[in-house]
Amino acid sequence: MSTTRKHTALPKAQILIEALPWLVRHNGKTVVIKFGGNAMVDEDLKAAFAQDVVFLHHAGLKPVVVHGGGPQISAALDQHGIVSEFKAGLRVTTEDAMDVVRMVLAGQVQRELVGLLNQHGPLAVGLTGEDAHTITATKHQPEIDGELVDIGRVGEITAIDTGAIEALLADGRIPVVSSIARSQDDGHVYNVNADTAAAALAAALGAETLMVLTDVEGLYEDWPNSDEVISRLTASELERLLPDLSSGMVPKMEGCLHAVRGGVTTARVIDGRVQHSILLEIFTDEGIGTMVVADEKPEGPGGQGES
Ligand SMILES: Nc1ncnc2c1ncn2[C@@H]1O[C@H](COP(=O)(O)OP(=O)(O)O)[C@@H](O)[C@H]1O
Numbered sequence: 001m002s003t004t005r006k007h008t009a010l011p012k013a014q015i016l017i018e019a020l021p022w023l024v025r026h027n028g029k030t031v032v033i034k035f036g037g038n039a040m041v042d043e044d045l046k047a048a049f050a051q052d053v054v055f056l057h058h059a060g061l062k063p064v065v066v067h068g069g070g071p072q073i074s075a076a077l078d079q080h081g082i083v084s085e086f087k088a089g090l091r092v093t094t095e096d097a098m099d100v101v102r103m104v105l106a107g108q109v110q111r112e113l114v115g116l117l118n119q120h121g122p123l124a125v126g127l128t129g130e131d132a133h134t135i136t137a138t139k140h141q142p143e144i145d146g147e148l149v150d151i152g153r154v155g156e157i158t159a160i161d162t163g164a165i166e167a168l169l170a171d172g173r174i175p176v177v178s179s180i181a182r183s184q185d186d187g188h189v190y191n192v193n194a195d196t197a198a199a200a201l202a203a204a205l206g207a208e209t210l211m212v213l214t215d216v217e218g219l220y221e222d223w224p225n226s227d228e229v230i231s232r233l234t235a236s237e238l239e240r241l242l243p244d245l246s247s248g249m250v251p252k253m254e255g256c257l258h259a260v261r262g263g264v265t266t267a268r269v270i271d272g273r274v275q276h277s278i279l280l281e282i283f284t285d286e287g288i289g290t291m292v293v294a295d296e297k298p299e300g301p302g303g304q305g306e307s
């Protein structure tokens with residue numbers, strides 16, 4: 001090998017070998033990746049996202065994608081002359097709006113992601129929470145200022161059946177899930193926040209990691225006044241912060257807490273606007289967003305930590 005070729009080739013080998021401990025650690029582990037609608041607006045980013053997910057698959061992990069589509073739903077509702085309104089961070093979803101939500105999530109956003117992933121092989125299979133009872137929900141009525149408020153067809157998850165997703169993973173596929181659920185009580189279809197759905201699936205699947213891709217660098221300590229990102233926090237620390245959080249961050253951080261308390265090792269909020277942020281997060285030391293971990297167990301003999 002000529003000296004020049006060696007000089008260009010060796011740094012590449014170095015980068016590959018740096019990933020070895022991470023490849024060993026994550027081999028065979030399930031990672032649930034939530035791709036937010038706000039991070040999904042750029043064509044190059046969507047293509048890079050698909051590459052990263054396929055990379056994880058071929059590196060021996062089991063990625064499960066849960067996608068959002070908030071901005072895409074708002075645009076479609078607008079075209080139908082339906083006004084978008086949010087209460088407690090959730091979209092007020094009338095029966096007519098629900099038809100649009102379902103059409104956009106399952107018929108457009110999910111199809112597009114499945115198409116991008118399948119450019120790399122026969123890998124992705126799309127489903128919604130309705131399929132094989134994957135997500136069952138009941139009508140959600142949030143409490144606002146001490147009163148229960150009716151926000152229409154918004155679902156609260158009551159059960160997860162991981163059977164269909166596990167069968168797809170066992171078959172070497174990449175499930176792509178839309179956050180729509182069916183109620184077993186009234187038979188209606190419900191709109192579920194995609195962060196909440198991703199977190200519930202991560203916990204039910206016993207995933208190692210929940211990764212939430214969004215359009216900010218992570219959880220800002222003092223949003224919107226400063227852009228200081230909290231890089232790591234425990235479940236209890238996050239629980240104390242929750243009442244002070246606003247808008248889109250509420251379901252994300254509630255989801256991270258639910259996932260970690262449900263046994264997921266780490267839940268991360270990362271910047272989906274950074275190309276290949278998933279690879280940086282999984283295969284390097286340079287985690288770029290906010291990582292939530294379980295509470296640390298107290299040290300010393302007889303110490304009984306939280307699990
Ligand atoms: N503490 C915070 N840190 C970061 N972002 C915050 C915070 N509080 C509220 N936000 C808002 O939450 C948004 C992300 O949520 P959302 O718009 O629902 O995104 P997505 O479509 O990715 O789910 C950010 O763009 C920001 O405007």
Ligand SMILES: CC(=O)N[C@@H](CCC(=O)OP(=O)(O)O)C(=O)O
Nearest residue numbers: 036037068069070090091193194
């Ligand atoms: C009940 C509720 O609010 N559902 C969300 C579902 C999509 C979603 O969560 O998309 P993002 O992740 O892009 O925000 C909605 O209708 O916008």
